[in-house]
Amino acid sequence: HRMDARSMWLYRLYYSNTCQWTLSLTIFLILLLAFIETPSSLTSTADVRFRSAPWDPPCGLTESVEALCLLVFVADVSVKSYLVGWAQFRKNPWLLAYLAVLVVSLADWIVSLSLLCQEPLRIRRLFRPFFLMQNSSMMKKTLKCIRSSLPEMASVVLLLALHLCVFTMLGMLLFTGEKQDDGQDRERLTYFRNLPEALTSLLVLLTTANNPDVMTPAYSKNRAYAIFFIVFTLIGSLFLMNLLTAIIYNQFRGYLMKSFQTSLFRRRLGARAAYEVLSSMSTRGEAHPRGVGVDPQDFLQVLQRVQLDSHQKPVIMEKVRSYGGDLLSAEEFQKLFNEFDKRVIKERPPRPEYRSPFLRSAQFLFSHRYFDYLGNLIALGNLVSISVFLVFDADVLPGDRDDFVLGILNCVFILYYVLELLLKAFALGLRGYLSYSSNVFDGLLTVVLLVLEISTLAVYRFPHPGWKPEMLGLLSLWDMARLVNMFIVFRFLRIIPSMKLMALVASTILDLIKNMRAFGGILVVVYYVFAILGINLFRGVVVAPGNGSLAPDNSSAPCGSFEQLEYWANNFDDFAAALITLWNVMVVNNWQVFLDAYRRFSGPWSKMYFVLWWLVSSVIWVNLFLALILENFLHKWDRRAHLQSLAGDPDTCCQ
Amino acid sequence: HRMDARSMWLYRLYYSNTCQWTLSLTIFLILLLAFIETPSSLTSTADVRFRSAPWDPPCGLTESVEALCLLVFVADVSVKSYLVGWAQFRKNPWLLAYLAVLVVSLADWIVSLSLLCQEPLRIRRLFRPFFLMQNSSMMKKTLKCIRSSLPEMASVVLLLALHLCVFTMLGMLLFTGEKQDDGQDRERLTYFRNLPEALTSLLVLLTTANNPDVMTPAYSKNRAYAIFFIVFTLIGSLFLMNLLTAIIYNQFRGYLMKSFQTSLFRRRLGARAAYEVLSSMSTRGEAHPRGVGVDPQDFLQVLQRVQLDSHQKPVIMEKVRSYGGDLLSAEEFQKLFNEFDKRVIKERPPRPEYRSPFLRSAQFLFSHRYFDYLGNLIALGNLVSISVFLVFDADVLPGDRDDFVLGILNCVFILYYVLELLLKAFALGLRGYLSYSSNVFDGLLTVVLLVLEISTLAVYRFPHPGWKPEMLGLLSLWDMARLVNMFIVFRFLRIIPSMKLMALVASTILDLIKNMRAFGGILVVVYYVFAILGINLFRGVVVAPGNGSLAPDNSSAPCGSFEQLEYWANNFDDFAAALITLWNVMVVNNWQVFLDAYRRFSGPWSKMYFVLWWLVSSVIWVNLFLALILENFLHKWDRRAHLQSLAGDPDTCCQ
Structure with a gap:
């Protein structure tokens, strides 16, 4: 690594948020191109029987976007290789592969333009997921782990x-x-x-x-x-x-634990290095009588210029000030960084103070948790009323339904939600109300519901008996009512944190989603590569019946065949359709239908593709996912058990 | 627990091999009755369209067998409760439940006989798996574990x-x-x-x-x-x-490790108790000058009378003798029992010694492992020849096939196998040959193949061109040839231990099978209970088409329905059919067909039964099974890694 001042400046610039965000955006953009490029996915359906002709982007549109992206990558690889230095660069297979992929992509791009976008094969599309992979160190690590097993x-x-x-x-x-x-x-x-x-x-x-x-x-x-x-x-x-x-x-096993330990170790190492640098600086300036150490003043100056979490920075600075003018020893210096590990307990803004005793008792009432429970109960009641109407209306034709009672009920419930929102904001203060994420979720849904309800009332008037759906404007009344009801269903999800066990499980799932970016990335890579391969192999192979297709007519198709089951939408004619087809094969059920149909339409070798996809997705990736869930859950469980045992409440398992 | 001499005698008698085997046999017998009892499974097919009338056992036949079994259980429970004592008996829920189940079963049996076996419902059939469950402490433990999760x-x-x-x-x-x-x-x-x-x-x-x-x-x-x-x-x-x-x-997690530790702890406790008893005995007889301890002579006398593994007993006795006349201290006494943990390396019988140098070199040749490899290669060649003929014959009608070449080839291969058997027996000696379990497997298959081939030749003469299948005796030539070929396929499995990685995986599976008796027992219990329930609920509900059945005719049935898919054999008309039906629902694929069919045939509440079975079998049991496999594999892996790290070869995983 280069260490001179210009390199350091470049290093800081490269790892600044702006640059990293630009890089991520570029990767996202180049991956997104697959939806728009020539077999474009911009049709409402993928079914070969009903599909309209897709939009064909003019030659040069997607190519120019691609060229921009590739230029960003060229800049990226040159900065990276400059920073790393030639000796390191030669030894790093990822950087070499990055360069090779870029060269191939650019060459392919030039060929593509010179043939006026009529080239039969675009190799560079296959290589695009590589840009995603090389940008994430977690994904490289996971890949290494897979390779070792x-x-x-x-x-x-x-x-x-x-x-x-x-x-x-x-x-x-x-x-x-x-x-x-x-x-x-x-x-x-x-x-x-x-x-x-x-x-x-x-x-x-x-x-x-x-x-x-x-x-x-x-x-x-x-x-x-x-x-x-x-x-x-x-x-x-x-x-x-x-x-x-x-x-x-x-x-x-131990994957999370190890990566946690590694990051802790690296942070310790960094802190120690910072200590050495700062102490050498302070001793260089003046011969301090009290031995070696970091001058708190120097440290404070550095802290001012460093980017840190806005909650943790003042805490650390206050701690540093508490040492006064004494030099900090290495141990004290390390201790300061332990602040990062402490979970920050977010302080709620103070409640507004009211003078009148009536307002005070109202505040107590509406900020009590029983008021939350009442809200949950009412959301449940709303849900029950909707499902009762769904059951009653199930056998009535959509045109004959009468929505008078449900309309009234929804109105009443939405009024209650608005009232609840206002009362809570009154009791906790507006900032206090917004400091709970559950309240933000509730409030947002309430506002959406209110807007929908008001617009419904404005367009269709107040519900009266025999209220009939009409088609006015963009959305029919029915669509509007359905939207309202769906948002109420989402609102019902607020009961989850109220139940302790469910809250634990839900928090595990949320943790999991945070930890699985690398796995998600690998899934994206695998899907992308297979979808592009599938488009190249099977594009236009599935032909709608009746137009000179190999497929027999629907009525004569044997039971359980592709034609009888009407799987026409499961083709490889564009990127979005290919993704759904691959998903359906990954879920494995009825994949023999695909095997059989593509054998008939395209040839016996198509089986290889599907079996390979099954092996990669269903056998390896789903098992990886299960391993990740096991690892996450057990990690969380062990930490909880550890905390409980510290609190003197050991949890004995079966033996 | 009672400790007097008569109780001890009873205790020994009860835990003797004979008694425990009788008990296991009785449990097996009473569970087996379900196949023979009134909806008996003794028909060749379960398909309602082709099924002949099942054999109806005369009233009193199965009932008398059942009475015998129940009497054995009565004896069992009375001995157990006598040994445990009244105070313990009242506190033990398993014993109380045992008694209750026996009383109910006997009452139901009397009712059944008094109604001449025409009773509408047999409750006691539902309770039978309880006898299996209460007899296995592992199953009780596993059940406890499930309950705690x-x-x-x-x-x-x-x-x-x-x-x-x-x-x-x-x-x-x-x-x-x-x-x-x-x-x-x-x-x-x-x-x-x-x-x-x-x-x-x-x-x-x-x-x-x-x-x-x-x-x-x-x-x-x-x-x-x-x-x-x-x-x-x-x-x-x-x-x-x-x-x-x-x-x-x-x-x-840690289930195996804990049960291993518990058994080790119990053994240590038992050894310590034995030491105390023996040392008190030796001091009682004479005041020994050299302090407290166990006299080796006493210990040898005890050892003579104790049942132990025939390999370990002489080893321990020799060790005891090596102490001479000194008293054994508690530590020395414990050390003796460590012999149990040592893996016994089975000694191979010595090879026969031949005098002639020619015979000696032949012995070296045929006991070398390359000779084994040659055998594997030839088995592979045999398999390849069979599969080549299968591929060639696939499109020929069975009646027109010519088996001349395959017959000759099989003859030659079988001759080679016999030769191999003889040569190996010559090189290793007969006892040496039989000491390898792989050889026993090979030899047995070779003998079976030889017998089949000789009988084929005896009945149908030597193969000649245009050799045609004829029907003579019990088996046709075709069946005979098929049997021969199948045994050759099994013989091919002997290559597994030759490949190192596959040997590891295969040994994991074998270990697993040993450890999963408890899980298998729970599976048996669950299947038994649900099958009996299903018979009571859905017997006779599926009626063959055309005989006043609710089901429409096959040709008019919609695609994907029970009738079109011809799932007629998946019914609950007898025990064996119910087991297969439950298996098919457990595997989950196409279970919506069963849900739909039984809803139509029997009513909407049948869904409850199937959903409950899905929850118990597919959700809980399959996950249990996966947990068991994970536990076993990781246990084995850790032990291997531990051994390797002891050998100075640490295995580093990804990080």
């Missing part, structure tokens, strides 16, 4: 493959029916006709996606055949798949 | 229910299509018609069993509707369900 995962996958092969052979030997029109023979014809089909059937059974169907013909003939399928599922799906989970979790 | 599980389940309710309301508000023949309206009519149907649709979506179908009508209309379903699945299926796994695993 590959050998064990490979052994389990090998065992799975062996299991699959052995059972395929057994199955094919078992279901070589000799008589026609026999259950055994039907099983053979449907699922074990030849080796690839038998393998596919059992691979799908491994994901349990064709569970009762695959055994039905044989099991209808004889009970004993069920044993074959049950043993297969037990070994494959329960033992081996869960073993894979265990292996992945094993690698991530 | 119920509060947290309840909170997650509550959150799940809230999530389901909120999204059901949102969905119903979203899909109240105003126009006919609109995607929104089709969604409403198919999945969100009324509150119960919407709830069911989303509950099934929580298990991902109707994933692309439920979103298809709306998603075909507009892409944005997919977000609703994806968010629902993300929160419900990925976050909340995995959180449930984390909570269950959290309870079982």
